[in-house]
Amino acid sequence: MALWSGRFEEDAAPVTRAFGASLPVDKALYKQDIAGSRAHAKMLAAQGIIPEEDAEAICAGLDAIEADIDAGSFVFDIADEDIHMAIEAELTRRIGPAGGRLHTGRSRNDQVATDTRLAAKALAKRLMEANLGLRRTLLDAAEAAGDTILPGMTHLQHAQPVLLAHHLLAYAWMLTRDFTRLAAAFDAADASPLGAAALAGTSYPLDRHMTAGLLGFSRVIENSLDAVSDRDFLLDLEYACSVMAVHLSRLAEEIVLWSSQEFGFITLSDAYSTGSSIMPQKKNPDFAELIRGKCGRVVGDLVQLLMTCKGLPLAYNKDMQEDKEGALDAARTLEQCLAVMTGMVGTWTVNADRMRAVMHRGHLAATDVADYLAKRGMPFREAHAVVGHLVLEAEKAGCDISELPFEVFHEASELFGEDIAGALDLDAIVAARTTEGGTAPSAVKEQFKRARARYLVDENAVRLLSPVVEMGSAAEW
Incomplete structure (x- = not known):
């Protein structure tokens, strides 16, 4: 019974x-x-x-x-x-x-809320540590990239040249924001519901602060109804997981593109690639594709919990039994994705020569040519039109704008001088982007210092977290 x-x-x-x-x-x-x-x-x-x-x-x-x-x-x-x-x-x-006698003064309602909050703290901490692992790998890859440049893109079309290090640091900053969201989820879970009993508290003289301290909680929840019915902390955790999964999916998509023959920017390690059962020449970025695919699973876990919590009256309802499976799945899935992505980035080979070889496609110098005219007094919109005409001429000639003869430039505008060659040099174009957050080597060097410093702050923050009850290895999670 x-x-x-x-x-x-x-x-x-x-x-x-x-x-x-x-x-x-x-x-x-x-x-x-x-x-x-x-x-x-x-x-x-x-x-x-x-x-x-x-x-x-x-x-x-x-x-x-x-x-x-x-x-x-x-x-x-x-x-x-x-x-x-x-x-x-x-x-x-x-x-x-x-x-x-163990259950004296306690309900399964506050008991399960306590268990779930303890688990959420443990999961958030594990994900914060995994996040740091990938960030460290991205920072190392950015440092190793040096002054390697590649075509920066918008709409997946060549746009302007950027440093590879700058590109990789963009993902490091995404993960930095993800860490902040995980830290917020940890803090949201770091409150003890134990002692709230079923919903109204109890007549026993419980010491809620004692149990909170023994379990590593930083505080107790003030309202007994809220204590047993709140699952916001799980929503925070799953939201943090979902956004990070989206970021990993974006990086995975670039890995799929970059490792293709059409791009050839990177070569994946054999350990992070697969072959074909029928085509012996194939080397497939399966694991990047799988990370991209698992993003939907993690986001789906968040949507499931949102729908479970929608419209529930206070206090506890059996619907809440559906709160843990998605959170466990999202955390487990994301932790695996982070481990695989860390391995992929840490073992890939950057084909800098290939990146350099494709730089003379897509008229990457066009914006700087327009800036050249604007700096000599021509309104930028007029300069934009002049350079657009030069791009059209280059397209008709089957070459890049940088390969047009000087006479074509001078014919388009008398403002062009022999020094236009400087505005067509891709390394000079990159070096000129010295604004804070720009792609110039000097700006990226400063950005890298800030990214490393923030990494160290977050690494220390994990060490200072309130105690957690780690997930057990014997039960699948």
């Missing part, structure tokens, strides 16, 4: 028992659940609510159960419905009546 059997004359139907069970998902939170129970038992004893010897027996029993789950020898029974009852039932079997 279920734990509420006193009220019911008939047991649950087998189909509803299986349908309502969350154990297949929430057993991944066994370490969080055991940690919460230990803290609750110690607090109950400290407050004189249960005998000290019962608390000691409870903690010893929980330690043994955790060791069994860690070792893979614990047998989960779907009849227990969830991880909370699986552990409590086994605890009572092992230590007797003392196990039945």
